[in-house]
Amino acid sequence: MTIATQPATSDALPSSLVQPLLANAVAGGAPAVEVFAPVTGAKIADLPQSSTQDIETAFETARHAQREWARRPVRERAAVLRRFHDIVLAEQNIILDIVQTETGKSRVHAFDEVADVATNARHYAAVAGRLLTTRRPRGALPGLTRVDVRHRPKGVVAVISPWNYPLALAVSDALPALVAGNAVVARPDNQTAFTALWAIDAAVRAGLPRGLWQAVLGRGSVIGGEVIARADYVDYTGSSATGRIIAQQAGERLIGCSLELGGKNPLLVLADADVSRAAEIAIRACFASAGQLCESMERIYVHDSVYDRFVTEFIEHVENIKLGGGLNFDNDMGSLTSRRQLDTVVAHVDDAVAKGATVLAGGRARPDLGPYFYEPTVLTGVRPGMTLYREETFGPVVSIYRAHSDEDAIEQANDTAYGLNASVWTKDTRNGRAVAARINAGSVNINEGFLAAWGSADAPVGGLGISGTGRRHGPEGLLKYIDTQTIAVQRVRPIVPLPGMSEETWAKTMTLLLGLMNTLRQK
Numbered sequence: 199m200t201i202a203t204q205p206a207t208s209d210a211l212p213s214s215l216v217q218p219l220l221a222n223a224v225a226g227g228a229p230a231v232e233v234f235a236p237v238t239g240a241k242i243a244d245l246p247q248s249s250t251q252d253i254e255t256a257f258e259t260a261r262h263a264q265r266e267w268a269r270r271p272v273r274e275r276a277a278v279l280r281r282f283h284d285i286v287l288a289e290q291n292i293i294l295d296i297v298q299t300e301t302g303k304s305r306v307h308a309f310d311e312v313a314d315v316a317t318n319a320r321h322y323a324a325v326a327g328r329l330l331t332t333r334r335p336r337g338a339l340p341g342l343t344r345v346d347v348r349h350r351p352k353g354v355v356a357v358i359s360p361w362n363y364p365l366a367l368a369v370s371d372a373l374p375a376l377v378a379g380n381a382v383v384a385r386p387d388n389q390t391a392f393t394a395l396w397a398i399d400a401a402v403r404a405g406l407p408r409g410l411w412q413a414v415l416g417r418g419s420v421i422g423g424e425v426i427a428r429a430d431y432v433d434y435t436g437s438s439a440t441g442r443i444i445a446q447q448a449g450e451r452l453i454g455c456s457l458e459l460g461g462k463n464p465l466l467v468l469a470d471a472d473v474s475r476a477a478e479i480a481i482r483a484c485f486a487s488a489g490q491l492c493e494s495m496e497r498i499y500v501h502d503s504v505y506d507r508f509v510t511e512f513i514e515h516v517e518n519i520k521l522g523g524g525l526n527f528d529n530d531m532g533s534l535t536s537r538r539q540l541d542t543v544v545a546h547v548d549d550a551v552a553k554g555a556t557v558l559a560g561g562r563a564r565p566d567l568g569p570y571f572y573e574p575t576v577l578t579g580v581r582p583g584m585t586l587y588r589e590e591t592f593g594p595v596v597s598i599y600r601a602h603s604d605e606d607a608i609e610q611a612n613d614t615a616y617g618l619n620a621s622v623w624t625k626d627t628r629n630g631r632a633v634a635a636r637i638n639a640g641s642v643n644i645n646e647g648f649l650a651a652w653g654s655a656d657a658p659v660g661g662l663g664i665s666g667t668g669r670r671h672g673p674e675g676l677l678k679y680i681d682t683q684t685i686a687v688q689r690v691r692p693i694v695p696l697p698g699m700s701e702e703t704w705a706k707t708m709t710l711l712l713g714l715m716n717t718l719r720q721k
């Protein structure tokens with residue numbers, strides 16, 4: 199196997215870059231933790247941690263700033279997002295360095311995050327005014343009852359984000375919350391804190407009032423409860439196991455939460471697929487961020503008639519993936535982000551192989567490139583009873599299965615408790631849409647892996663089953679951060695019997711009226 203490689207060269211970030219960013223975090227009350235670059239092992243920082251008092255201060259400051267921010271016209275808030283969009287694109291080299299250094303991913307995968315944030319900033323700046331306009335629905339008595347449905351921001355939204363897509367997941371969910379008039383308290387993962395701190399810095403330079411977007415630092419299991427205890431809404435991205443804890447804590451307080459959780463996503467290659475294109479794009483769908491992408495594909499179902507061709511072409515592409523570190527666009531795939539991720543990948547692959555699976559490509563850690571590198575890996579012969587048959591690996595590992603028909607492929611694809619994303623390959627996109635509609639997933643991409651649905655910022659994405667409950671993107675991605683308030687004005691007289699009318703006559707009159715409205719099919 200001939201995966202081209204390049205030795206790790208990315209150093210830690212210069213302290214002249216990271217130290218000033220720490221001013222954007224409310225932290226220092228708890229002992230600092232050391233954070234290291236996954237590719238080189240170089241220390242990034244002694245990262246200060248937030249105490250309960252720090253968290254309290256962050257929420258107080260955010261709450262104070264939110265009152266004034268919510269009174270600003272939506273167009274002013276949207277203008278901040280537009281300027282932020284421009285800064286992210288203009289300063290992408292800095293943020294790409296930070297994302298790569300903190301996560302170990304390749305630059306091309308880090309760029310996906312820049313594009314995602316720019317897309318969401320532009321989109322929500324454009325649609326916020328329309329989404330937040332007060333609505334005038336029909337009243338109880340047409341002409342006599344005026345109803346206004348107003349949108350009120352929740353207040354202070356907690357955005358608890360993981361380490362795998364630290365820019366996209368910390369920022370793209372915060373932007374709609376902010377433009378809707380909320381404040382945000384971010385709890386980025388310790389491993390990728392500087393990405394979020396840079397984004398807050400950039401937003402302040404774009405005109406966001408200082409204090410409106412706060413950051414607290416700490417392990418989720420240590421400070422998560424303290425954050426949720428003070429929030430008006432929680433936006434959480436991470437594993438399904440942690441999602442259950444967040445849901446319980448939010449439920450206890452009767453606040454809403456949006457949970458974007460794990461996936462075990464299927465890619466279906468139907469009999470009439472453009473096999474070469476499918477094999478080429480499946481590479482990106484399976485190995486973006488070394489498979490540490492919630493949307494990425496871990497299962498491929500290929501129709502018998504094209505199975506051999508697909509497998510041959512797919513493996514050819516896999517073997518040409520250039521693996522390595524470096525703060526440049528020279529490599530296709532980078533490192534895993536942590537020892538924990540590497541251990542999971544090794545355990546899943548070793549377990550499958552020990553139980554009879556076949557490795558068609560990869561299957562090895564690459565300590566010669568950096569401590570957490572693992573080759574893009576393709577398995578066949580994966581069966582129930584092997585850990586990775588059902589469990590999310592969240593690494594560069596994909597299993598290929600045969601499918602005898604569309605029906606068979608759909609059935610196998612749905613044999614999971616997850617339901618985040620799916621991909622269907624076919625030249626008959628009409629049939630593709632019909633197949634897609636039968637797959638239990640919050641998004642299905644036809645002739646794409648994940649970017650068609652994910653990149654369509656006006657359409658919601660999110661999970662079914664244990665993949666989550668909330669939605670990001672689309673109107674849902676903003677409206678989850680507001681409460682509606684209905685204000686009804688009754689004109690002329692209240693809704694009671696006319697003077698001298700008995701309650702019984704009133705009931706009969708109303709019955710006639712209700713019947714008439716149904717006959718006329720009035721809402």
Ligand code: NAD
Nearest residue numbers: 359360387417418419422435436437440458459460461492
């Ligand atoms: P994890 O649940 O262990 O950790 C994720 C984040 O949650 C971390 O930052 C962690 O600090 C925090 N956390 C842990 N316990 C917490 C608690 N009690 N309160 C608050 N925060 C807490 O998951 P992981 O394995 O590190 O991350 C990968 C998982 O995230 C995968 O399952 C992946 O599919 C999922 N994910 C989902 C999406 C999505 O959009 N659906 C996106 C990215 C990642």
